[in-house]
Amino acid sequence: MMAGVSGRWLRVLVASGLSLLLLPLGLALNPDMGSSSAGLLWLLGTSLGLFPLTFRFLLAAGGLLALFTGVVLFTPLTAFLVRGLVVRDVPQKADLIVVLGGGMHCGAGELEASSLARLEKGLELWRAGYAPRLTLSDTVGEIFGSAGCPSLGRVALERVRALYGEAGPEVVLLPKMRTTRTEALAVAKLVRDRGYRRVLLVTTPTHSRRAVAAFRKLGLEVWSVPSSEPRFDMALPTPADRLQALTPIVREYLGLLKYRLQGWL
Structure with missing residues (x-):
């Protein structure tokens, strides 16, 4: 019984830390996110540590987000995507x-x-x-x-x-x-x-x-x-x-x- 309770709190602690680590990525995706929304996301992530199944889901999601972050930060993909958004013409006389x-x-x-x-x-x-x-x-x-x-x-x-x-x-x-x-x-x-x-x-x-x-x-x-x-x-x-x-x-x-x-x- 005690081992089960200790395991649950360990999962909650890990989930809480992982949620905190993922918040900067969420803020980068949505810089207008308020402190209340960020706090709710942290609480939601922390609550996923209460149960083994949801904890495994959080770990898998965290791994995918870590891979995604690595691709964004350390590969040419970001520069390629940015170039695709820019249209730059030579200015002309206009009205x-x-x-x-x-x-x-x-x-x-x-x-x-x-x-x-x-x-x-x-x-x-x-x-x-x-x-x-x-x-x-x-x-x-x-x-x-x-x-x-x-x-x-x-x-x-x-x-x-x-x-x-x-x-x-x-x-x-x-x-x-x-x-x-x-x-x-x-x-x-x-x-x-x-x-x-x-x-x-x-x-x-x-x-x-x-x-x-x-x-x-x-x-x-x-x-x-x-x-x-x-x-x-x-x-x-x-x-x-x-x-x-x-x-x-x-x-x-x-x-x-x-x-x-x-x-x-």
């Missing part, structure tokens, strides 16, 4: 620079690094004379998980006005933006209504294939001019860079699948 929405730090009311990189690239193209105007996405707070989150586009517009004042570019806010699809639909309407022709599309590199395909599906004449990648080195020289790249790889390939099934590509 409009479309700066797609990225992320927001809702608590601080500040642009997240991907949004800053996209805005910086859009302004760089404007300063170089490629187009006289740009669009920003006037987002709804719910897409960032908080109804009170400021609009990404309006925060970005304040930044543009602080930098350039009245001498800055003409800015068009696309209202109530939630997804790349809604941004593409709004830009297509804007192009039709104003008689524009050519669009320069700015987003982060790993988002560019899905974004440019969604815009071209609507008949837009689009050139993809990605920003820099703020989260990792695009050359992927280190295992840490390859681990950071895992999040956009999973998100974008799933996004491509979803958009194809919806007929949006």
Whole structure:
């Protein structure tokens, strides 16, 4: 009896440690995971140690995830998958620079690094004379998980006005933006209504294939001019860079699948 109880607690202890070790991979796949969700996953993993069958399942899953992590960190597969997501065109003279929405730090009311990189690239193209105007996405707070989150586009517009004042570019806010699809639909309407022709599309590199395909599906004449990648080195020289790249790889390939099934590509 005592041996059975001791064995059970040993399994629980091992399951708890293994769950903790796997949490960084879960956070890499979903960086928006909150502490409560991470804690629930740890508790779930720990509970699998209560019974021999579920404990064996946890060990098998842990082994597969360890193999997957090794492939991601130490083989060329990650670089191959990242290259498949990037569309980079030579910029052309255009009517409009479309700066797609990225992320927001809702608590601080500040642009997240991907949004800053996209805005910086859009302004760089404007300063170089490629187009006289740009669009920003006037987002709804719910897409960032908080109804009170400021609009990404309006925060970005304040930044543009602080930098350039009245001498800055003409800015068009696309209202109530939630997804790349809604941004593409709004830009297509804007192009039709104003008689524009050519669009320069700015987003982060790993988002560019899905974004440019969604815009071209609507008949837009689009050139993809990605920003820099703020989260990792695009050359992927280190295992840490390859681990950071895992999040956009999973998100974008799933996004491509979803958009194809919806007929949006």
